Amino acid sequence: MFNAKVKSDVLKGIIDVTSPLVNEAKFNVTSKGISLRAVDPAHVAMVDLEIKSKAFEEYKADEMELGIDLDKFSGIMRLANSGDMISLEYDEDANRLIIKIGNLVRKMGLIDTAGMPDSKAPNLTLPAKIIIKASELSQGVRASEAVSDHLTLSVDKDTFELFAEGDTDTVHLKLPKDMLVELTTQGKHKSLFSIDYFSNMIKSVKGDDPITISMGTDNPIKVDFDFADKKGHVSYLLAPRIESD
């Protein structure tokens, strides 16, 4: 059983954070809230999302799984305006989600979760932690998009740097510790990442909202941030690129 009422922005937030990576996801529903973990088809990026029941205006749920086609769900949520209250109800007989937007009733077929196995997250030790304002990071990433398809992130005890290099153009963002919310590291670290994947991960975080980056040389990068008024949390993992000489 699943019955909830929530502001459209919360659902759009969930979609923004998952749909750039995957077309479908298994939503694990419990009485406490919803969580999901999805890996992109190339196995390069993983998203772990949790949203507490208190992000919802009304929430009543038993433990269950909902296989959601994110393309479809995203199309449906485009019908809603910001601030609209959305009602969600699981229709067990037809394995559908009944979505109500105002007077509109949209029944969406769900995907059979039997075919959606759980993904394992790698166990990583990431010795560097940087907390940075979303706008600072996204500016650096946006600048890099015009120059290359990958960027380098590096950190030492005093600074966090973003660097991208094309044939003729470069981008360099250097942030000393006092311009960051936080910087702690054991040693110097550096890794390369695909800008396409990285920018998709951070694009939904705006303004002064903090993004936590955990990294270690040639290790996947972990990107954490909150959404839905801190009632939801997202954790991304992105596998690194190998230095191309």
Add this chain to the structure above:
Amino acid sequence: MLTSTIVDPSAADANEFLEKHYKSKADKQMLLVLGDCLVDYQGRARSLLDWGERLVLIKQDGTVIVHQPVMREPVNWQPAGSNTTFRVHDNQLIVRSWHNKPPEKMAITFRGLKLVATSSLKDRASLVIAGMEADVVNQIICEPDMLEEGLRISKREKPVKSGMIDLFGYDVDHTPVVIEVKRSIATISAVHQLRMYVSDVKKDVKEANVRGILCAPRVPDMVKNLLSDYGLEWREVARTVVLPDDHQKTLSEFLKEKKMCTIESVA
């Protein structure tokens, strides 16, 4: 191997073109028709798709696909082995496709044509996944939980009467489980293969309750239905297709060391 097109054909020209190329059985031709059409389908249900500009594909095995200008999925189709005829009526091209098991038919009427095209395509490749069949088998041995929590693998390449099972083990309830791993899209014959293996194991272990799981990157609906009918299961695994490029690592490389996992002996 002929490639040919007519832009803005008349119904009569298109009809002649399509008939000519559809009939050539040696080096079968793929046909494309783009135009303003109406689709009338009758099978277990009845549907009518009103006039609209679409792409119709008649594949080399008889499959017919109708695609609208947007969205991923075809709006209508006929499966491989279908028959198709072309004719002209009232200056409109009519493409009729049908097959018998179960009986279905589709009639596509074109009141305007933008393009007809044909070519003969050669494609022997199956869907390439990041990891050979052995790697997927190895992955399951290393992490049986990826298929199901509590699953234990006890034997790899277990010989049975009908052949060799990829993986054999037990689930959390100690029920024997037969696992067949396929590198490409699951087929009907894979279902029959699994069915025979499960039947052999039932006789070997003298257990009525033996589970069978078919693992493949993709399991089509028809195959899922057949598996269900036989009381068998499926998992879509290793759907990873092509990596962006050689320099991009995957998260799986950080999950386990690159070594063969050993199978613990099951008491």
